Amino acid sequence: MQDCIFCKIVQGHIPAKVIGQNEKALAFLDAFPLAAGHALVVPKVHYAKLQDMGKEDSAAVFALAHEIVQSVESAAGAGASLIGVHNGKEAGQEVPHVHVHIIPRKPGDGAGPVHSMFRKPKKKMTPEEMDAILSKMV
Numbered sequence: 001m002q003d004c005i006f007c008k009i010v011q012g013h014i015p016a017k018v019i020g021q022n023e024k025a026l027a028f029l030d031a032f033p034l035a036a037g038h039a040l041v042v043p044k045v046h047y048a049k050l051q052d053m054g055k056e057d058s059a060a061v062f063a064l065a066h067e068i069v070q071s072v073e074s075a076a077g078a079g080a081s082l083i084g085v086h087n088g089k090e091a092g093q094e095v096p097h098v099h100v101h102i103i104p105r106k107p108g109d110g111a112g113p114v115h116s117m118f119r120k121p122k123k124k125m126t127p128e129e130m131d132a133i134l135s136k137m138v
Contacts, residue, residue, distance in 0.1 A: 006042045006097040019068050024060035027068050034103050034111070037076030041065045041100040048096045050087050065100050078104035082111070 008014040010026055017029040019039055030038040041064050043057045050058070065083065073081050082103045086093035105111065115122070125133075 004046055004095070004097050006040075006095055006099060007046050010042065010044045019072070020064060022060050022064050022067075024057050025064040027064050030101070035076065035078075035105070035109060037072050037078070037102075037104040039068065039072050039102040041068070041102065043098055047098045048088075050085060050098055053098060061098070061100060065102060069102055072102050073104055076104035076106075078106050080105045082114075084114075 005014065009016045009028065016026075016031075019027040019029065021027065021044075024044055025041055026044055027039055027041045030040050041061050043053060043061050045057060047053045047057070053061075069081055069083070073079065082101070082105055084101045084103070085098070086101075087098075089096070103111075
């Protein structure tokens with residue numbers, strides 16, 4: 001995709017701080033990090049959403065994430081990391097190219113668990129409501 005910043009990084013048209021790569025994926029430092037060491041792993045082919053990817057590209061992205069996560073945490077002096085994918089604009093995806101965030105986490109960093117992202121009170125689903133949604137998935 002011509003206007004995609006991640007495609008431009010993959011093609012070498014925009015410089016990036018590359019951590020590693022494999023045949024189908026590239027990992028680099030986020031230009032707007034939420035924490036020191038915040039990294040992104042992207043497929044080298046443009047896909048807007050995870051379900052658009054083939055199994056090989058998906059496996060390569062997550063294999064690269066698995067390969068670099070320890071070095072990201074170590075370099076940042078962090079004992080853990082948040083690994084996340086915003087899958088579509090409504091989910092908070094700002095660049096419409098699949099990317100996996102690896103964000104080093106430390107105690108007191110101001111971020112919370114994923115459930116803290118949702119400010120409205122959470123309605124507990126009944127077992128019947130859970131069964132109804134499950135039946136639409138399987």
